Amino acid sequence: MFDNLRQDITRNLRDYGPQSALRRAALCLTLNSIHAVALIRLQLWCARHHLPGILASKILFWFFKIEISSKATIGPGLRLPHPMGIIIAPHSVIGANCDLYADVRLVLSHGRKHGPHLEDGVFMGDGAKAVGAVRIGAKAVIGVSAVVTRDIPASAVAAGVPARVLHSQSVAS
Ligand SMILES: CC(C)(COP(=O)(O)OP(=O)(O)OC[C@H]1O[C@@H](n2cnc3c(N)ncnc32)[C@H](O)[C@@H]1OP(=O)(O)O)[C@@H](O)C(=O)NCCC(=O)NCCS
Numbered sequence: 811m812f813d814n815l816r817q818d819i820t821r822n823l824r825d826y827g828p829q830s831a832l833r834r835a836a837l838c839l840t841l842n843s844i845h846a847v848a849l850i851r852l853q854l855w856c857a858r859h860h861l862p863g864i865l866a867s868k869i870l871f872w873f874f875k876i877e878i879s880s881k882a883t884i885g886p887g888l889r890l891p892h893p894m895g896i897i898i899a900p901h902s903v904i905g906a907n908c909d910l911y912a913d914v915r916l917v918l919s920h921g922r923k924h925g926p927h928l929e930d931g932v933f934m935g936d937g938a939k940a941v942g943a944v945r946i947g948a949k950a951v952i953g954v955s956a957v958v959t960r961d962i963p964a965s966a967v968a969a970g971v972p973a974r975v976l977h978s979q980s981v982a983s
Pocket residue numbers: 911934935936951952953954955956967968969970971976
């Protein structure tokens with residue numbers, strides 16, 4: 811948990827430039843993105859250790875309207891610049907160094923058991939959604955309000971409903 815959280819914090823602070831230990835501590839105390847990822851890590855840690863994570867998940871819901879299934883897998887370096895309205899379904903997989911903006915939804919297709927799989931470095935723009943057991947390739951960029959219903963190749967930039975590949979590019983993680 812702490813290793814993942816350390817990497818989450820580093821990525822969430824990356825836009826704030828070089829930091830002294832004091833400034834880093836102040837940012838950790840004040841930034842919503844850090845509070846949200848810390849609660850997510852606590853919830854998932856409790857679930858893995860068969861402890862009730864209900865308090866963490868309730869605080870996430872009350873303050874951020876975020877709902878994460880305890881059966882989701884989330885790699886290190888999760889970045890949530892605007893942590894609001896995010897829903898992650900059971901058996902979704904989020905790789906390392908992914909960015910999820912506000913209102914991102916990773917949801918199950920009706921009657922199916924597996925959620926979307928985001929490979930490392932995927933960027934899900936504001937309001938982007940993925941439905942069912944789709945796979946979004948490493949470093950793909952999913953545009954604002956896109957709905958991903960089919961696999962997206964690595965490094966693709968996709969947008970629209972349903973999401974279509976616009977072009978291919980590499981993005982920094
Ligand atoms: C998808 C995205 C990365 C594409 O950026 P881009 O590569 O610069 O592409 P362009 O802006 O040149 O647009 C290319 C085409 O895709 C369309 N397009 C771009 N974004 C779109 C979107 N979200 N939904 C539907 N169509 C979109 C454009 O209208 C354009 O269509 P055209 O060729 O018919 O004129 C960008 O539009 C986007 O959504 N970024 C995410 C932003 C975000 O979530 N920021 C976080 C909050 S700060």
